[in-house]
Amino acid sequence: MKKVWIFALLAVAMLSGCQSVQYGDATASETVNTDFGSTDLQMIAAKMVDDLLVFPPIVQITAQRRPIAFVDRIKNKTTEHIDLESVTDTIESKLINSGKFRFVDMSVVERVRQQLEYQRDSGMVDDQQAMVMGRQVGAEYMLYGNMSSIVKRDSSTKDVYYKFTLKLMHLETGIIEWSGEKEIRKSKSRGWIGL
Amino acid sequence: MKKWLVLLLLPLVLVFTGCSSSNMSAIEEQDDGTRATYLKSNNSLLYSRLGIRDPKMTMAGDLMRAQATLENRWKFKLDFQYKVKWFNADGFEIAPEGRPWTTVVMPGRTQLNVQASAPNPTATRFEIWVQE
Numbered sequence: 001m002k003k004v005w006i007f008a009l010l011a012v013a014m015l016s017g018c019q020s021v022q023y024g025d026a027t028a029s030e031t032v033n034t035d036f037g038s039t040d041l042q043m044i045a046a047k048m049v050d051d052l053l054v055f056p057p058i059v060q061i062t063a064q065r066r067p068i069a070f071v072d073r074i075k076n077k078t079t080e081h082i083d084l085e086s087v088t089d090t091i092e093s094k095l096i097n098s099g100k101f102r103f104v105d106m107s108v109v110e111r112v113r114q115q116l117e118y119q120r121d122s123g124m125v126d127d128q129q130a131m132v133m134g135r136q137v138g139a140e141y142m143l144y145g146n147m148s149s150i151v152k153r154d155s156s157t158k159d160v161y162y163k164f165t166l167k168l169m170h171l172e173t174g175i176i177e178w179s180g181e182k183e184i185r186k187s188k189s190r191g192w193i194g195l
Numbered sequence: 196m197k198k199w200l201v202l203l204l205l206p207l208v209l210v211f212t213g214c215s216s217s218n219m220s221a222i223e224e225q226d227d228g229t230r231a232t233y234l235k236s237n238n239s240l241l242y243s244r245l246g247i248r249d250p251k252m253t254m255a256g257d258l259m260r261a262q263a264t265l266e267n268r269w270k271f272k273l274d275f276q277y278k279v280k281w282f283n284a285d286g287f288e289i290a291p292e293g294r295p296w297t298t299v300v301m302p303g304r305t306q307l308n309v310q311a312s313a314p315n316p317t318a319t320r321f322e323i324w325v326q327e
Contacts, residue, residue: 027295042295050312054255
């Protein structure tokens with residue numbers, strides 16, 4: 001009986017030894033469950049940027065200059081809480097790094113105003129070197145869109161369909177110059193023993 | 196007593212098998228020029244079952260676009276992931292974390308078109324990496 005206890009202890013020790021923290025590839029395919037995940041975010045961003053940059057009218061617009069755009073919010077029409085700002089941040093980064101677009105960031109307008117007022121009014125900043133108000137450049141295009149989902153389930157299967165739509169509108173004319181979509185389908189089935 | 200021993204050791208063996216990670220060595224590039232240039236993998240078994248056809252590059256303005264057809268040469272379905280990597284003229288990979296691994300399931304003896312656009316105009320060539 002003593003030996004059994006020894007083996008049991010050994011087993012527990014070895015099992016706990018298998019638990020470890022590891023760094024993984026951030027771009028690896030993530031399939032923990034059917035909820036919106038990192039792979040979905042990366043796939044959406046890659047597809048949107050690919051489509052936008054090779055669309056012939058956009059190629060023409062960006063051939064000689066780098067238009068300025070801003071990202072409006074993406075409407076979340078799904079039933080999940082999804083950080084869609086993270087998706088648009090990735091898209092914005094890719095577009096900036098492509099060298100084809102420049103962006104203005106509406107989320108920091110108030111802080112920029114405070115800094116400019118500080119430079120102008122505080123008396124702490126050399127007048128010659130202070131940044132001057134009223135010289136920002138207006139955005140020419142707006143990126144906006146929405147994300148929706150359809151979820152279906154029965155006793156053994158859950159099927160989730162995501163659709164992400166992004167549009168690029170010319171602010172002066174209101175014309176939508178480009179629109180892109182990415183669809184994702186994920187399903188999960190329970191095993192025969194209910195796991 | 197022996198029964199107890201087997202009962203205790205069996206799960207341990209299974210657990211250790213599950214915890215060990217496969218250590219795949221980089222495969223040698225094969226003489227099949229096209230495949231060796233465009234298709235890369237650290238998994239020699241998967242690599243041997245996949246082929247690549249009609250790799251093409253075209254320009255969209257000054258951005259390079261790539262397309263290639265992956266071919267499942269095996270008669271059974273292949274469940275794997277692929278990723279398009281872009282390189283500049285100096286051989287540096289551009290935006291290494293820019294694209295995710297994409298999961299695909301290819302039925303036996305089928306083909307799949309893969310397309311991608313370069314992250315910026317400095318790209319001059321691409322590779323399609325596959326892994327299980």
